[in-house]
Amino acid sequence: MKIDWTRNETLVALVIAAFCLAAAIADPGFLSIATLTDLLRGGIVLGIFAVAALIVLISGGIDVSFTAIAAFTMYVTAMVLNAALPWLPWWAALGFGMAIGACLGAINGVLIAGFGLPTLIVTLGTLSIFRGFMLTFIGQKQITTLPPGMREFGRMMLVRGENADGSFYSLHGAFAVTVLVIILTWAILHRTMLGRQIFAIGGSVESARRIGIKVRGVQFFVYVYVGILAGLAGVIHASMARVANPFDLVGLELSVIAAVVLGGARLAGGHGTLTGTVLGVALIVLVRNSLIVLGIPSTWQSVAIGILILIGTGLPAWQAKRAAARSA
Amino acid sequence: MADALVTLDGVTKTYSGITALDSVGFTIAAGEAVCLAGENGSGKSTLIKILAGVEQPDRGRITFGGTQQGALNPRLSAEAGIKVIFQDFSLFPNLTVAENIAFSAEIGAGARLVHKARVQDTARRTLARIGVDIPLGAAVETLSVAHKQLVAICRALATEARLIIMDEPTTALTEREVRVLLDIIRRLKADGVAVLFVSHKLAEVLEVCEKVVVLRNGQKVAEGPAHDFDAASLTRHMTGRDVAATPPTPLPASAPELMRVQGLHKDGAFADVSFTLRAGEVLGVSGLLGSGRTALAKALFGLVAPERGTITLDGKSIALGNPLAAAEAGIGYVPEDRLTEGLFLTQSILQNISIGRLGAHAGASGVLNLAGLIDEARDWLKRLSVKAPDPDAPVRSLSGGNQQRVVLARWMARSPRVLVLNGPSVGVDVGSKSEIHGIIAQLAAQGLGVIVISDDLPEVLATCHRILVMKAGKLVDDLPTGQVSETDLAHRLAS
Known part of the structure; x- marks a missing residue:
């Protein structure tokens, strides 16, 4: 197969490979199952967020409120389940979170699809409102005793084992949820007309309207779906951390969008792949978790991520521009 | 004359106080090509949007095949077989040729899932119908303007098309591409599809048209069989005056x-x-x-x-x-x-x-x-x-x-x-x-x-x-x- 150098996916994959090589040279212990499971664990919540951000970018919008939806959902779910529904099993707890997320996503949906307001402005607003509302009216204290359903989910492991040096490794059950989310989203985007309509709207809203796509309905779905995924990610985050800290998560949104853009999604809409998104998340998690292995202080993380974004998105754009100049 | 496929009667539309269309009425018969001529700002685009169901007229009646229509929307118009090929083609640059061609057909069929084989088949069939060959898997953004237009025509044909409206179809085409287009129009007319050309570049399309309608400042100022019009008379109707080409006044020999x-x-x-x-x-x-x-x-x-x-x-x-x-x-x-x-x-x-x-x-x-x-x-x-x-x-x-x-x-x-x-x-x-x-x-x-x-x-x-x-x-x-x-x-x- 011919390698397409103008694709972001290729570049990101190469950078990941180079990074792993450098890390393996600096620390031979890097190439271990423990590192892998750490990375996979780090990608669980980020991965779900990234899928949510991807689908919005494809539709031609941008959503920065998903972290606030996640934090809100996580906190309210923990609180409500503790107070009123402690008997809910883990899967129902996840479902509860998804329902709250859907409601919050629907608020974005009404403002964007219903009133036709710009997506960035709406979600910047709701980011602030959801977070502020939770901290003001619901609570600021960490919930350290999670409801039994969430505790049960937090203990669920797919794989568990012991390394040669006696340390333990494990892969959390939530990883399976992320994989399911990716598969489901792939199926929606590529196997349903709804998904193709999301691409179509991202390609040209006006054209979509003209051939009779119900643009508002599709947009509404997108923001509700993002809400559902964010709610799910929030509950998973709290379950894995075994605490619902209302100050968590918010602030991650730009890193997540960066990961998706790094993977080749265009801010202008209409373009983006799940493969690219997964690679983008992998790279960001790798940088977050492993920069320290290379002897680079962790404060350099954000600088490194910034450089990666500039190179990762700038290089293909520059190449495309050169190709266009040559053909003109 | 055959039964009217589309009848417009007294269609009026105003935008923030400016009258874009003032009581315009004419008919289009099946298999007929009509040239709607007018300068920029004469109301042509508004008329297209009204037929396409994108805009609602303030007053007036629109009849499709003898049935009077209420408030139109893009889907109703499309179901009635009215297909508009906008000047910008309204394609999806990020999607493939096949998907672009079949998209509205799939929506019209109420499909919920992607039927890849059917999409490919629809695209192949419509491309064959107009006798052109464009790679089905190519992204539309990589095509030439002429090919994009052909894709847009195919999309219109992918579902039951009775009237194809083409907005400024020839502006971006070379002379040879215009020939190809006119041949395709002749094929469509033979199939009983009506065509409405909307243009201010006219000489090129007159030869395939039966009828000409001229708009000026939102009003219909002329209507008649195409052979009664030529480039000069069209220009006169469109502008309301004779546009004569006068050579420039000579330059004084002393000009420095x-x-x-x-x-x-x-x-x-x-x-x-x-x-x-x-x-x-x-x-x-x-x-x-x-x-x-x-x-x-x-x-x-x-x-x-x-x-x-x-x-x-x-x-x-x-x-x-x-x-x-x-x-x-x-x-x-x-x-x-x-x-x-x-x-x-x-x-x-x-x-x-x-x-x-x-x-x-x-x-x-x-x-x-x-x-x-x-x-x-x-x-x-x-x-x-x-x-x-x-x-x-x-x-x-x-x-x-x-x-x-x-x-x-x-x-x-x-x-x-x-x-x-x-x-x-x-x-x-x-x-x-x-x-x-x-x-x-x-x-x-x-x-x-x-x-x-x-x-x-x-x-x-x-x-x-x-x-x-x-x-x-x-x-x-x-x-x-x-x-x-x-x-x-x-x-x-x-x-």
């Missing part, structure tokens, strides 16, 4: 030399270009696409940096490859593609005109004299008769001819010595075109030197005193307008 270009050379674009321009002279530079005319035009204004040569204005040499220096010296440049190179589309008309004058209206303190700036811009709007409902509206809202006038107004406000106009009437309707030619003559009469770069031969012949023919980067002929005919000129360009 204004600009001199010597030995201008740019590798791969143009070589050893020398000419002079006198005050009050309109100089045409004509050449085919790829002859280097655009590169030369840009070089005169410093947008392209030549390797060698000199440009002098009033005996003073101008730095090459520096647009600011060129503007400072009194050269103005109106680009060919005013939309991407010449205008700030989303900003107001006034801002667009005044942008070049910010420096002149900034006092010693650096604070802008806004009132003076705006007054001046308003004055230019009036002098170049820009038809604008609201000078604070974005330039995007203007028609092509008016946009071109805004670009001109901006340069005029700077009182330049030499104006380089690259394709001054590309995408402008007949009436505006003759007005722009009038403006060019006026400017020259005021002593400006004007360089018109164009491959529109009638335009060059109507406006210029002298024509330089450019071929493969070189100026090969220097002809006084009076001594050359259009066929002769066409021959010199092409040979």
